[in-house]
């Protein structure tokens with residue numbers, strides 16, 4: 347359906363990627379992941395020529411859209427795009443936003459466009475807010491309206507450019523659920539995303555971009571659980587681990603907790619796990635470990651790991667000094683709280699690991 351051949355893009359002397367080859371078949375859902383700045387969005391924008399590639403060709407249904415004189419408007423209608431920042435017209439209602447392109451570009455009558463728009467808004471759960479202005483909507487609702495607007499054009503493929511990156515974490519799920527529904531109904535999609543669990547669950551293929559191109563591509567089970575190449579492994583492992591070393595007795599426990607919560611949300615840990623991890627950090631660090639540390643200089647390594655495979659969150663805390671969980675200095679109330687929220691507590695070398 348889409349055939350990408352030798353695609354390269356530079357901005358001046360900045361080579362973003364080169365020589366990308368990908369085939370996208372109907373019904374595919376391709377996730378594009380990779381470190382910040384590796385060119386994911388630029389790659390997406392080159393597929394529908396929002397950016398002109400420096401070299402290479404893109405074919406859609408056998409037609410080369412990168413050829414000189416190709417009917418760009420017609421071709422772009424086959425490819426919808428959903429942006430990080432929604433791009434709704436702020437002076438129009440949700441309904442008007444969705445009706446506009448089908449009327450202007452596809453010549454639908456007002457009645458036809460209304461019926462179509464309501465159908466699309468119903469699909470994304472936004473029918474009852476059809477008459478709202480964008481400013482009256484939450485971020486998640488705006489993005490769902492933007493998806494309805496895109497679907498109303500009946501595209502053959504939808505390109506999603508980090509559709510949840512601008513959203514408050516509480517709104518990510520509602521947007522991902524709408525995308526999941528589209529994919530399950532056979533919509534061909536390419537999604538640039540930082541939501542790894544989502545990419546893992548939904549994609550037929552995952553592209554890991556790095557080193558100025560596609561560094562590794564494969565089914566989600568390969569990329570997330572058994573990556574073949576070094577940089578993919580490092581990227582995936584880093585995503586699954588939060589690490590911080592505490593060197594000051596007066597460290598900011600709430601700052602640490604905030605960063606850990608953000609990490610956990612990115613991993614799609616459950617709210618229960620997120621509550622537990624905060625409790626564990628407070629009790630373990632403040633009430634059990636810190637009081638036992640001797641001298642001014644301390645070093646406590648905190649690692650929070652999330653296993654995508656079995657959805658288990660674990661907290662590992664290790665110190666460069668001996669410490670005990672019970673009796674000598676340990677706070678028994680804190681220990682019973684740790685036991686209450688952990689499925690297992692394991693002593694390891696100079697630390698302790700709690701499974702939540």
Ligand SMILES: Nc1ncnc2c1ncn2[C@@H]1O[C@H](COP(=O)(O)OP(=O)(O)OP(=O)(O)O)[C@@H](O)[C@H]1O
Pocket residue numbers: 357360362380381382383384385386387388389
């Ligand atoms: N319009 C532009 N003009 C000049 N340079 C650009 C332009 N758009 C992107 N770049 C550069 O291209 C590179 C890739 O950017 P891009 O936004 O595609 O990366 P990304 O992987 O999507 O990043 P992120 O995950 O942070 O969104 C960066 O070095 C960026 O500065």
